[in-house]
Amino acid sequence: MKDNGSTVDVPSTINILTHNCWGLKYLAKWRKERLTEIGRAIATTVPTPEIVGLQECWTQEDFLSIRKHTRHILPHGKFYYSGIFGGGLAILSKWPIVESNMVRYPLNGRPTAFFRGDWYVGKGVACAIIQMGPGRENVIEVFNTHLHAPYEREPNDSYMCHRTAQAWEVARLMRGAVDRGHLVIGLGDFNMVPLSLAHQLITAHAPVRDVWRVLHPESSLGAASQPAEQERKREIPSARYNVHENGATCDSVLNTWRWSKQQQKMLFKGGNITVPPLTPDPRAKRLDYIFFGNGSSPSLDTSQWQIQSAKVGMTDRHPDLNCSLSDHFSVEATISRLPQSRTLGVHNLPNRLSTHEGTNETALRSLTNTALHPTLYTSYNPSPTSSLLPLPFARTPSPQNPQSTLESSSSATSLPSATYTEILCLISEYKDREYRQRQLRLGHFVVSVIVSIACFVALWWSNHAGVSFTLVLISTLNFGAGVIDGLIGGLFVGSELRALKEFEWEITNAKLLAEESDQSVAMIEGLEGHSPSDNNEASRQSNRSSEEVKENQEVEKELWEKVRGSEEYSGKENRRRGHAAMTLP
Numbered sequence: 001m002k003d004n005g006s007t008v009d010v011p012s013t014i015n016i017l018t019h020n021c022w023g024l025k026y027l028a029k030w031r032k033e034r035l036t037e038i039g040r041a042i043a044t045t046v047p048t049p050e051i052v053g054l055q056e057c058w059t060q061e062d063f064l065s066i067r068k069h070t071r072h073i074l075p076h077g078k079f080y081y082s083g084i085f086g087g088g089l090a091i092l093s094k095w096p097i098v099e100s101n102m103v104r105y106p107l108n109g110r111p112t113a114f115f116r117g118d119w120y121v122g123k124g125v126a127c128a129i130i131q132m133g134p135g136r137e138n139v140i141e142v143f144n145t146h147l148h149a150p151y152e153r154e155p156n157d158s159y160m161c162h163r164t165a166q167a168w169e170v171a172r173l174m175r176g177a178v179d180r181g182h183l184v185i186g187l188g189d190f191n192m193v194p195l196s197l198a199h200q201l202i203t204a205h206a207p208v209r210d211v212w213r214v215l216h217p218e219s220s221l222g223a224a225s226q227p228a229e230q231e232r233k234r235e236i237p238s239a240r241y242n243v244h245e246n247g248a249t250c251d252s253v254l255n256t257w258r259w260s261k262q263q264q265k266m267l268f269k270g271g272n273i274t275v276p277p278l279t280p281d282p283r284a285k286r287l288d289y290i291f292f293g294n295g296s297s298p299s300l301d302t303s304q305w306q307i308q309s310a311k312v313g314m315t316d317r318h319p320d321l322n323c324s325l326s327d328h329f330s331v332e333a334t335i336s337r338l339p340q341s342r343t344l345g346v347h348n349l350p351n352r353l354s355t356h357e358g359t360n361e362t363a364l365r366s367l368t369n370t371a372l373h374p375t376l377y378t379s380y381n382p383s384p385t386s387s388l389l390p391l392p393f394a395r396t397p398s399p400q401n402p403q404s405t406l407e408s409s410s411s412a413t414s415l416p417s418a419t420y421t422e423i424l425c426l427i428s429e430y431k432d433r434e435y436r437q438r439q440l441r442l443g444h445f446v447v448s449v450i451v452s453i454a455c456f457v458a459l460w461w462s463n464h465a466g467v468s469f470t471l472v473l474i475s476t477l478n479f480g481a482g483v484i485d486g487l488i489g490g491l492f493v494g495s496e497l498r499a500l501k502e503f504e505w506e507i508t509n510a511k512l513l514a515e516e517s518d519q520s521v522a523m524i525e526g527l528e529g530h531s532p533s534d535n536n537e538a539s540r541q542s543n544r545s546s547e548e549v550k551e552n553q554e555v556e557k558e559l560w561e562k563v564r565g566s567e568e569y570s571g572k573e574n575r576r577r578g579h580a581a582m583t584l585p
Contacts, residue, residue: 010133012337014305016290017042017049018187019314019330020146020249021057022257023088030321035062037318038325039069042092045313047334048073051130052092053144053187056326058121063090076130083122089144089188091128099129103173106499107165109148111492118148118159125170129182141177145170145188147198161430163191164423165503167198174206178293183305184208186291189328193222193285197423204415205510208293211310211333212247212286220246223285239284240277243312248284249329254315257327258283267322290333308334417518420511427504434493434500441489448482451475 019042022028023035035057042049052074057063063079071077074092080102081087087102103125109118126144147170148163157163170186177184186208192198194213203210213219221228224236242248251258254275256267267273294304314330317323455475462468 010138011050013308013334014132014140014185014336015047015050015332015334016053016185016187017045017051017313017330017332018053018055018144018189018288018290020055020189020288020326020328021062022326022328023056023058023062025058030318030323031062032065033321034318034323034325036065036069038314039066041314041316041325042066043069043073045332049092049332050074050094051140051142051185053126053142054090054092055144055146055189056088057090058086058088066090067092078126078128080126082124084120085117087122087124087126088146089124089126091126091142091144093128093130093142095130095132095140097128098131101127103127103169105148105162105166105169107162107496107503109159109162110496112488116149116151123148123166125173127173136181139182141174141180141182141184143170143173143177143184143186143188145186145190147189147191149191158433160197161426161500164197164201164426165499167192167201168205168503168506171202171205174202174208174291174293178207178295181295183295184291184293186293187289187331189287190289191287193226193228193287194219195221195228197419197426200415200419201423202291206291206293208291209307211290211292211307211335212331214307215310216245216247220248220285223251224282226285236280236282237284238278239275239281242281242284243315243329246284247286247310247312247331248281249286249288249312249331250284250327252284252329253279253281254324255327255329256317256322256324272322288328288331290331292333292335304338305335306338308336310334414510414514414517417511417515420507420514423507424504424511427500427507431497431500431504434497438489438493438497441485441493445482445486445489448478448485452479452482 019038021035021038023031025031028034042052050073052070054063054066057066057079060079063077067074067077070092074094076095076097077092078090078097078100080089080091080100082089082102082104089102091097091100104122105124108123109116111119113119123146128142128144130140130142132138132140145166147166148159150157150159150163152158167190174184174186184206186202186206190198190202194210199210202208220234220237220242221232223229224234237246239252239254242252243254253259256264256273259267259273263273290310292305292307310331310333312329313332314325316325318325452475455471455478459468459471459475462471
């Protein structure tokens with residue numbers, strides 16, 4: 001495609017790939033051999049990748065190894081430095097990376113969980129601005145990330161609050177890029193399942209769309225063994241169906257690193273173990289994503305892009321070691337630019353924001369008459385009709401007007417008020433936990449000081465060398481552990497609580513804005529589609545809607561006091577209640 005009035009070629013399609021390489025130094029088996037093969041696999045992927053996001057590529061050595069095999073197709077690349085041991089993120093590109101930075105997450109695990117390592121690697125978002133042609137309309141903003149790992153199942157995951165906050169951060173970054181009028185690509189290992197809290201935050205506030213879910217709206221919401229999927233009362237999918245239709249990238253029976261220890265030993269000893277494609281696969285789930293959003297700026301003639309295809313890749317094994325290349329499969333997608341004539345007027349469409357991604361996809365499928373691909377091929381291509389509609393969409397046809405027009409991602413959508421309340425409850429519970437942790441750790445520090453002093457006093461009266469040595473040892477170890485706990489409770493937990501308060505304020509503000517928007521939309525929709533004689537009825541309905549919102553706010557009053565109250569507020573409230581209790585007869 002030629003740029004207007006220019007001889008410079010600008011792309012009409014972009015091929016995107018994301019892959020978690022599992023490159024843990026000293027811990028990941030055959031790391032060097034596998035990552036070298038990953039570089040070869042990227043170079044031979046069809047269609048040829050033009051933007052690649054890598055996660056868990058922890059060492060510069062591994063990055064250079066991949067660059068060696070991909071430099072001829074991806075001449076530009078950036079390895080991102082972060083934390084104590086590195087963030088493990090890298091971006092490769094066919095076009096120049098004109099600007100980049102690493103944005104670290106304010107909430108990212110705890111230093112006490114050293115055996116997990118999330119806090120020490122300084123997880124965040126690797127950002128890159130890529131210039132694929134002349135002019136600001138040919139700018140891509142890429143956001144590559146790796147969210148905190150889930151070590152327990154939701155809703156009992158103690159790090160769920162951190163992961164939700166991280167999803168909010170990356171959504172804010174992508175939203176800013178959309179507002180600047182740039183094409184937005186978000187990719188990485190998000191460690192979340194579709195339609196989870198983190199997933200909803202990203203698709204609602206960025207605003208971007210999950211490419212796999214747009215093309216496969218009936219795909220799974222997690223592993224078949226998880227409650228969300230069990231409620232759908234579906235049969236356990238096969239390994240092939242999970243890869244081709246559900247987009248499963250993790251915990252697949254096809255991945256040798258998810259096999260039992262006994263099976264792995266047989267494989268490593270030279271055994272040729274094959275997995276039939278129709279093998280039941282109850283644990284496989286989708287944790288790796290590619291998100292996409294059209295830029296929208298009134299001052300720019302922004303190009304519109306549509307999702308063309310998506311597939312799961314990197315499923316082949318290492319040719320010599322016969323093991324999977326990583327413990328994750330890759331996700332690959334292709335987006336294509338719409339002709340300019342088809343994008344006219346997109347930014348002037350009426351505003352009606354959707355509150356649920358599934359609703360958008362249902363509307364899209366009904367308008368385009370698009371069905372799921374009838375075969376089990378990995379790639380999926382929408383019908384020709386769908387090429388008339390740029391993605392993502394953020395409009396839901398109203399019941400009064402089912403043919404209402406879809407709008408582009410020029411404005412961020414919002415979530416239902418109940419979802420924000422759920423997030424606020426999550427934050428409140430986690431804050432209570434951290435307050436208790438801080439008190440226990442500071443209490444341990446005080447006790448350690450007292451014990452150390454007692455040991456030195458006892459040492460003064462001790463005449464036995466063995467007893468003296470034992471007292472000194474106990475005093476030293478006890479005081480050292482107490483100081484560490486004191487520092488964590490006084491410094492780290494304090495920092496974490498301040499970050500939680502910032503996150504809490506932002507969610508509270510978003511909730512209030514969503515409620516105001518819902519009232520406005522209800523008022524407008526009450527007036528639309530009614531004759532002048534029905535206007536009074538519409539007004540009464542709008543008033544009732546306002547009254548219902550106020551009613552809900554009263555019901556949630558106690559929750560709001562808990563969620564939004566500070567320690568000072570809580571102390572005053574307790575004193576007030578105590579005084580009231582004393583004055584009762």
